[in-house]
Amino acid sequence: MSAPPLRVALLGCGTVGAAVARLLAERSELLADRAGRPLHLSGIVVRNLSGPRDLPAEQAGLLTDEPGALVDGADVVIELMGGIEPARELLLRAMRGGADVVTANKQLIARHGDELHAVAREHGVGLDYEAAVVAAVPVLRVVRESLAGDEITSISGIVNGSTNYVLDLVARTGVTFEEAVAKAGALGYLEADPTEDLEGIDAAAKIVILARTAWGVGVGFDDVHRTGISGLTDADFEQARGTGQVIKLIASAWRSGQARHPRVELAVRPVLLAQDHPFAQIREGGNAVVIEATSAGRVRIHGAGAGGEETASAVLGDLVALARRRPAQA
Amino acid sequence: MSAPPLRVALLGCGTVGAAVARLLAERSELLADRAGRPLHLSGIVVRNLSGPRDLPAEQAGLLTDEPGALVDGADVVIELMGGIEPARELLLRAMRGGADVVTANKQLIARHGDELHAVAREHGVGLDYEAAVVAAVPVLRVVRESLAGDEITSISGIVNGSTNYVLDLVARTGVTFEEAVAKAGALGYLEADPTEDLEGIDAAAKIVILARTAWGVGVGFDDVHRTGISGLTDADFEQARGTGQVIKLIASAWRSGQARHPRVELAVRPVLLAQDHPFAQIREGGNAVVIEATSAGRVRIHGAGAGGEETASAVLGDLVALARRRPAQA
Numbered sequence: 181m182s183a184p185p186l187r188v189a190l191l192g193c194g195t196v197g198a199a200v201a202r203l204l205a206e207r208s209e210l211l212a213d214r215a216g217r218p219l220h221l222s223g224i225v226v227r228n229l230s231g232p233r234d235l236p237a238e239q240a241g242l243l244t245d246e247p248g249a250l251v252d253g254a255d256v257v258i259e260l261m262g263g264i265e266p267a268r269e270l271l272l273r274a275m276r277g278g279a280d281v282v283t284a285n286k287q288l289i290a291r292h293g294d295e296l297h298a299v300a301r302e303h304g305v306g307l308d309y310e311a312a313v314v315a316a317v318p319v320l321r322v323v324r325e326s327l328a329g330d331e332i333t334s335i336s337g338i339v340n341g342s343t344n345y346v347l348d349l350v351a352r353t354g355v356t357f358e359e360a361v362a363k364a365g366a367l368g369y370l371e372a373d374p375t376e377d378l379e380g381i382d383a384a385a386k387i388v389i390l391a392r393t394a395w396g397v398g399v400g401f402d403d404v405h406r407t408g409i410s411g412l413t414d415a416d417f418e419q420a421r422g423t424g425q426v427i428k429l430i431a432s433a434w435r436s437g438q439a440r441h442p443r444v445e446l447a448v449r450p451v452l453l454a455q456d457h458p459f460a461q462i463r464e465g466g467n468a469v470v471i472e473a474t475s476a477g478r479v480r481i482h483g484a485g486a487g488g489e490e491t492a493s494a495v496l497g498d499l500v501a502l503a504r505r506r507p508a509q510a
Numbered sequence: 511m512s513a514p515p516l517r518v519a520l521l522g523c524g525t526v527g528a529a530v531a532r533l534l535a536e537r538s539e540l541l542a543d544r545a546g547r548p549l550h551l552s553g554i555v556v557r558n559l560s561g562p563r564d565l566p567a568e569q570a571g572l573l574t575d576e577p578g579a580l581v582d583g584a585d586v587v588i589e590l591m592g593g594i595e596p597a598r599e600l601l602l603r604a605m606r607g608g609a610d611v612v613t614a615n616k617q618l619i620a621r622h623g624d625e626l627h628a629v630a631r632e633h634g635v636g637l638d639y640e641a642a643v644v645a646a647v648p649v650l651r652v653v654r655e656s657l658a659g660d661e662i663t664s665i666s667g668i669v670n671g672s673t674n675y676v677l678d679l680v681a682r683t684g685v686t687f688e689e690a691v692a693k694a695g696a697l698g699y700l701e702a703d704p705t706e707d708l709e710g711i712d713a714a715a716k717i718v719i720l721a722r723t724a725w726g727v728g729v730g731f732d733d734v735h736r737t738g739i740s741g742l743t744d745a746d747f748e749q750a751r752g753t754g755q756v757i758k759l760i761a762s763a764w765r766s767g768q769a770r771h772p773r774v775e776l777a778v779r780p781v782l783l784a785q786d787h788p789f790a791q792i793r794e795g796g797n798a799v800v801i802e803a804t805s806a807g808r809v810r811i812h813g814a815g816a817g818g819e820e821t822a823s824a825v826l827g828d829l830v831a832l833a834r835r836r837p838a839q840a
Contacts, residue, residue, distance in 0.1 A: 199805075203659070203805065207659070207661070207769070209770055210661065210769050210770050211659060213726075213770065214658050214659070215658075310656065316803075316805070316806035316807060316809065317809065318652045318656030318657075318809065321651060321652070321655060321656050322648045322651070322652070325651060325655075325827060325830075325831050326640065326648030326651050326824070326827045327648075327823065327827055328544050328545075328826070328827045328830035328831055328834075329533070329537070329541060329544070329822075329823060329825070329826020329827045329828075329829060329830045330823045330826065330827065331537070331540065396543075439537070439540050440539055440540050440543065473646075473823065475529075475533065475646070475819045475820060475822055475823035475826075476646035476813065476814065476820055476823040476824070477646060477813065477814045477817075477820055478813060478814070479646065479647065479648065479811070479812070479813040480810075480811070480812040480813065481809070481810070481811050481812075482809070482810040482811075482812075483806065483807065483808060483809040483810065484806065484807045484808070487807075489805045490805060490806055490807055492659075492805055493657065493659060493660045493803065493805035493806040494656070494806070495659070496658070496659020496660065496805075497655060497656045497657055497658050497659045497660065498659075499659060500655075500658035500659045501655050501658055504658075505835065
């Protein structure tokens with residue numbers, strides 16, 4: 181292999197970051213084959229150097245709490261810190277310095293996607309974030325590339341695994357809604373503050389990103405008609421059961437108007453579905469998205485929407501795709 | 511828009527070719543937006559100039575039966591003629607002349623994929639064929655790009671809509687196998703010579719292409735353990751029904767050995783599945799593929815595996831993706 185290694189800087193070393201670091205080591209030869217050049221992890225930025233890390237011994241020396249120099253010397257920067265700042269500033273700095281960037285940060289993309297894309301275009305670098313939307317379900321690439329010659333008319337799906345776990349538990353075991361939320365929390369399906377999941381905020385960020393990708397429209401979080409599942413009562417679930425239906429939290433986006441100048445509606449809300457509806461059959465933390473397009477018809481994608489290793493798979497997919505496109509002499 | 515138009519040559523004007531030509535006209539502005547430059551259809555090669563064509567009036571003048579000059583002057587050549595020759599020679603000529611190529615020709619890729627890829631690499635051009643494998647189900651791009659950082663361990667699915675139509679009809683309506691084949695033929699689901707579908711030859715070509723894409727291995731058509739559905743009897747269907755199962759024609763590929771030096775097994779055969787198996791629920795001409803990967807887990811994709819417009823969607827997706835990557839000054 182004659183191409184020089186690609187210098188990869190990793191920002192963040194939580195569950196997903198540690199999985200990405202480990203897989204870069206474990207699959208180094210496979211990834212070099214796929215990318216056409218070695219992928220060299222040049223450093224891992226953490227907030228607190230003394231915290232415990234789930235890293236192979238040979239990577240422990242890569243930790244740093246000073247991102248600036250690392251970002252400036254990287255060919256690709258992977259951002260897995262979460263939050264808006266300093267993630268936003270670091271990605272802008274990376275792109276202005278000529279680096280491609282990969283992120284799994286859905287709130288950052290939902291809120292600052294326009295700014296980040298403008299800087300990526302200006303500097304001719306890549307900005308990819310498959311992992312930001314339903315992790316290992318490859319829906320962004322399908323929307324952006326596979327259906328690039330088609331007219332997407334709607335996108336809908338179960339895009340939050342935590343709430344689906346809760347709803348599925350109530351529907352299938354008959355525990356109360358309150359018990360199901362408690363169990364999901366105990367199993368780590370819900371954050372300590374479960375508001376983002378239960379109120380549909382996480383799902384709203386994902387459907388915003390999907391809509392922007394599908395139609396290139398400037399929709400934002402405030403455009404989403406949003407109802408979470410926290411207002412559901414046990415009576416709602418009993419009623420659903422009585423009519424042979426199930427309740428699912430569905431995020432949806434649909435186009436009206438012309439393909440080139442679309443108007444887009446966005447919603448996240450609990451929906452009653454018949455038992456044989458494809459979404460009704462999504463169990464536990466599973467995710468599923470249906471894309472409708474004028475020529476392709478209905479394309480359905482189903483998979484793991486969360487998890488450290490699953491999210492890392494999507495991050496590495498973006499990384500290899502960017503490495504392949506990057507001129508070897510850069 | 512300042513970039514010069516991309517000159518697109520179309521080889522073949524059957525059902526898929528005519529749909530591609532029509533969509534290039536109908537969506538010209540949308541496609542130009544997406545590709546970053548206009549896509550200019552410079553000619554359509556047909557064998558017989560006097561045959562009837564389902565083309566818009568303004569495209570009738572683009573028909574020619576002399577492919578050579580058209581191919582030599584194109585930036586992208588789309589091959590939808592089918593068959594091995596002259597498709598193979600024309601694509602080799604196009605790539606040697608610096609053109610990217612898109613094809614939906616699964617037999618050509620299954621048999622001559624190595625040669626075509628070698629020439630594409632040598633000349634630094636793109637060679638894409640999403641439409642060759644289950645039409646509008648975007649499985650090749652998911653395998654090649656979304657899962658480029660992962661280790662795929664198996665791929666399986668219902669990849670032939672004609673046989674699924676027959677099997678579904680028998681399972682759900684109780685008609686005999688012979689009647690179902692006759693009905694599928696009458697509805698155009700089967701070719702005049704249905705051998706390619708019924709004997710699993712079409713499915714075998716698709717699983718070969720999927721395996722080569724997933725693992726980069728030199729497997730060919732003869733490596734597929736292949737049993738079609740023509741040997742099934744009404745007694746087989748009665749037995750399945752009696753045990754609450756359904757028969758589906760499943761194509762599968764699975765890896766053994768190491769990720770970098772895999773051994774790959776390939777099979778196409780009728781399989782008995784429980785009613786609640788995801789593949790058991792694929793109706794009529796539907797297609798579905800499940801990809802298992804070490805990190806991503808199970809990714810399932812479902813959609814239309816055939817049809818002129820559906821296949822054209824995949825062709826146009828490849829075309830736009832290639833146009834985006836092509837330097838504007840080329």
